[in-house]
Amino acid sequence: MENIAPALLDWFYANRRILPFREDPTPYHVWLSEIMLQQTRVSAALPYYERFLAALPDIPALAGCEEEKLHKLWEGLGYYSRVRNLQKAAKIVCTQYGGQLPADYNALLALPGIGEYTAGAIASISFGLPVPAVDGNVLRVFARLYNDPRLVTDPQVKREFTARVMEHQPPAKAGDYNQALMELGALVCLPNGAPLCEQCPLGTLCRARAAGTALSLPQKTPPKARRITPVTVVLVLNEGRVLLQQRPAKGLLAGLWQPVLWEDTTLTAAETAARLAALGLDCTGAHFTPLPAAKHIFTHIEWHQSGYFLTVPEQPAPAGCVWAGKEQLEAAYTLPGAFKVYKKLLLTKLL
Numbered sequence: 001m002e003n004i005a006p007a008l009l010d011w012f013y014a015n016r017r018i019l020p021f022r023e024d025p026t027p028y029h030v031w032l033s034e035i036m037l038q039q040t041r042v043s044a045a046l047p048y049y050e051r052f053l054a055a056l057p058d059i060p061a062l063a064g065c066e067e068e069k070l071h072k073l074w075e076g077l078g079y080y081s082r083v084r085n086l087q088k089a090a091k092i093v094c095t096q097y098g099g100q101l102p103a104d105y106n107a108l109l110a111l112p113g114i115g116e117y118t119a120g121a122i123a124s125i126s127f128g129l130p131v132p133a134v135d136g137n138v139l140r141v142f143a144r145l146y147n148d149p150r151l152v153t154d155p156q157v158k159r160e161f162t163a164r165v166m167e168h169q170p171p172a173k174a175g176d177y178n179q180a181l182m183e184l185g186a187l188v189c190l191p192n193g194a195p196l197c198e199q200c201p202l203g204t205l206c207r208a209r210a211a212g213t214a215l216s217l218p219q220k221t222p223p224k225a226r227r228i229t230p231v232t233v234v235l236v237l238n239e240g241r242v243l244l245q246q247r248p249a250k251g252l253l254a255g256l257w258q259p260v261l262w263e264d265t266t267l268t269a270a271e272t273a274a275r276l277a278a279l280g281l282d283c284t285g286a287h288f289t290p291l292p293a294a295k296h297i298f299t300h301i302e303w304h305q306s307g308y309f310l311t312v313p314e315q316p317a318p319a320g321c322v323w324a325g326k327e328q329l330e331a332a333y334t335l336p337g338a339f340k341v342y343k344k345l346l347l348t349k350l351l
């Protein structure tokens with residue numbers, strides 16, 4: 001295989017998207033953008049990126065940010081462990097590296113939430129180090145370029161693909177080369193549907209294109225079936241406020257706020273009333289109105305939510321809970337995307 005870098009880089013310089021973290025690729029900017037883009041499309045992530053940086057312009061600011069504000073800045077992006085790890089890493093960077101990310105691939109890799117790909121992206125793009133940054137886009141491009149039908153999810157195969165990526169990398173342009181591969185995967189060698197081979201700078205070299213196999217590559221192990229979990233959600237209302245409870249500090253949606261709920265069960269109105277009473281809540285005279293069903297998909301779990309809303313007499317919030325009005329719901333408490341149907345209902349109809 002002829003070296004792909006010259007054609008790839010020419011294409012990149014002519015076609016790359018202008019993105020804020022590319023225009024000012026400081027280590028912090030590249031780090032933040034890569035973490036945001038792990039589970040989020042570029043167009044969806046951009047407003048979050050701008051807002052996050054305006055609020056927390058550098059690593060010391062991130063390290064010192066109060067947890068609720070941090071969650072609020074991430075609200076809507078999901079996968080909150082990403083932002084918690086960002087902050088954990090920022091604290092380490094402040095104590096060990098004076099608030100600046102280290103120009104060292106292995107030191108980056110040792111930080112919470114930074115895997116091989118992110119370490120490679122920061123090291124090559126911001127520090128110009130000749131290291132790989134292999135994400136799903138790059139694996140797809142190389143599986144097709146070499147017409148290689150092996151499973152890219154196999155760690156050994158991924159290592160071999162990474163070695164191939166490095167055979168083509170010009171050491172003086174490591175960051176541009178890595179970005180060019182990702183950009184080609186995002187814009188031309190597309191993941192869903194037919195790749196745009198007519199526009200591809202590697203079209204004449206590509207073995208899958210010649211063999212007509214591009215659409216079947218890359219090969220991946222099929223994802224595991226998700227576990228379906230019924231969830232009973234209860235919107236307990238009083239005088240324009242809703243009762244929120246904080247989730248445990250560890251596990252799914254750790255530390256975030258939610259309506260009162262019970263997982264792994266679909267409760268009747270009578271069973272729900274008994275559970276609310278056990279929480280210490282006075283539901284005298286309350287009418288249980290069914291909520292619309294809602295579904296939320298996590299990586300391995302699917303929540304099938306149903307439940308009730310009811311109005312209760314004025315009373316203090318039970319332990320671990322707070323009463324939140326409309327303003328606090330919008331400005332202070334982070335309700336994860338799993339509850340977006342019920343949050344909308346609260347904000348538009350109930351509060």
Ligand code: SF4
Binds near residue numbers: 141144145198214
């Ligand atoms: S020619 Fe087509 S399949 Fe091959 S790398 Fe380019 S876009 Fe992908």
